[in-house]
Amino acid sequence: MNSVQIRSAERALSVGTWLIVAGAMLYSVLTVTPLMAAHTPPAWVWTAPILPVVVDAAVVIVVRLDSILARLGGHGGRWSVALRWMTGGMTLALNVADSALKKDLVGVAVHAVAPLLLIVTAETSLAYRRAITTAVTELETRRQAETERREQVAREREEARLRQVREEREHAAVMAREQREHEAALARETAERAERERREEREHQAAREVAERVERERREQVREQREQEREHAERIRERREREREHEAARQAEADRREREEAARREHAALLDGPPVNTKVDEDRARRIVAAAVAEGVSVRRAADLCGWSVGWVSARFAELRDPGTGGAELSIATG
Template identity: 70%
Template sequence: MNGVQVRSAERALSVGTWLIVGGAMLYSILTVTPLMSAHTPTAWAWTAPILPLVVDAAVVIVVRLDSVLARLGGHGGRWPIALRWMTGAMTLALNIADSALNKDLVGVAVHAVAPLLLIVTAETGLAYRRAITRAVTALEDKRQAERERRERAVREREEAARRERAEEREHAAALAREQREHEAQLTREQAEREERHRREEREQAAAHQRAEREARERREREREQQHREREQRERQDAEQAARQRRERAAAHEREQRERQEQAERERAELLAAGPAVEKQPEDRARQTVAAAFQAGLPVRSAADLCGWSTGWVSNRYQELRNHQPVVPRVLEGVSS
């Protein structure tokens, strides 16, 4: 129930209560005034309506204040209860007094209707208002809890976003710091290499000058010896490189042959498994279809081996025909 429905119910309760109170007050004044006139001196007969007005005013005060307290969720204590029942009893007594004195039971019953209805309406209206107040309070508490939950969720999301942004900033700063350190290290290494290169060049230049001063002939002999040794090393390196190439080619050929034999064995295992008892998983079914395609089996036989439909197997056969170079890789994947 929403707030509009609650207000509508309260409005209906208030209007109905005041209609009953107003009708009961008017009926009480009209009923009690003749009784008061008969028991009041003639000179003071004009004061006869005052007593029912006073009693009914007390009824109005009780009904009004009880409705306000019930709406606010408060409780007036014992005195409001005593006033409510006392005014109800007084109204009932004044209304039935004349009929009771005349021993008119029908009149007593008829004149008791309005006061009793007023008493019961006051108690019932109070109970209704308290129940509505409790329901409205519970509804507001639920809405407040829902609002707090949504606000807490929003705050948690914002806090998570802030933490994520802070982590991203820290990560970016760490990357930038590492980049700067790396660049500084590269710069130092480059400067060290250049310095070492210049020092080596100076040392080489000094050694070269000393060697020229010592003996040109010995340098020539050494150069010839170095030339012969270089030729010998180059020849040995060429022979070693050729031998290594031959060994790598032989190893690659053995590996290819072993891989092909392994693929052949696995294809034979797939084909030798016989018709599938149940539908194979798609990866296993694709391997079985590839093996059947390599073996040249018809579509129906491949469908029996994998447990899939002939239409699906026909589509796989068409894919394998369109991508013939892919088949060895598929079989290689099967062996791995």
């Protein structure tokens, strides 16, 4: 498989994954919103779509970050796996809850299709991306090995050529020496002709050496030019790698800011309201207390907003401020 085929497979995987994620999110919002509206006070029924949107947004974040880490050959660790399965489980539970409460087994099976498909797609796409990354790495390794092999063959050919030239030169020197010894034994009347032949032989030898020197210089220039081209290609690759890393860091920072902004909006929605005369449900009361702790709101103000006693609210404040219950604080704040 070449690089074009790998890129095509990766593009098809990405498009298919996001189509499934988008369809499952839309189906989940349409399915869960009536359930949330039925279990929300009439004054707050407009908040019914918030929970399915938040859960599905977490699914999108997990799928996106896992795809980036898989492309870079990394792994998010146990927390990434836990978040992926937790969001999938939440989506499944919310989708089948209405049918389960009505004891409608057919409805449970029908509404479980989209979340189960989403969970399996997330796991499968992660495995596919890791396999694609491995294939790309192996392809680059083979290309590098082929380049080194070709360079080795070129060096061996150059050494053989130089060895042949040296042998030819030595052979020519031997022949010239034998010729001179033979000519010395000839009669003096052939001295002039022998001298002329020697001069022609020296001129021929010099011309051949000049030609060989020119050829060596040309080969050296070609080798230097290829080396410069290889270095240039390596610099381009490194620059592109740095650009990809910078883009990944920028995207992560944008995601973090978006999560912080969503948390602040949720806290403002929970804390921005008049005091109530009756107790709100315990789940909402706990989220109001968590928002109050995060925003520095007093115990009295939190008690007025949720309708629960000051003692109960104080106890929740103590639980949230205890460093040993940090996981519970995160669960309550995002519930």
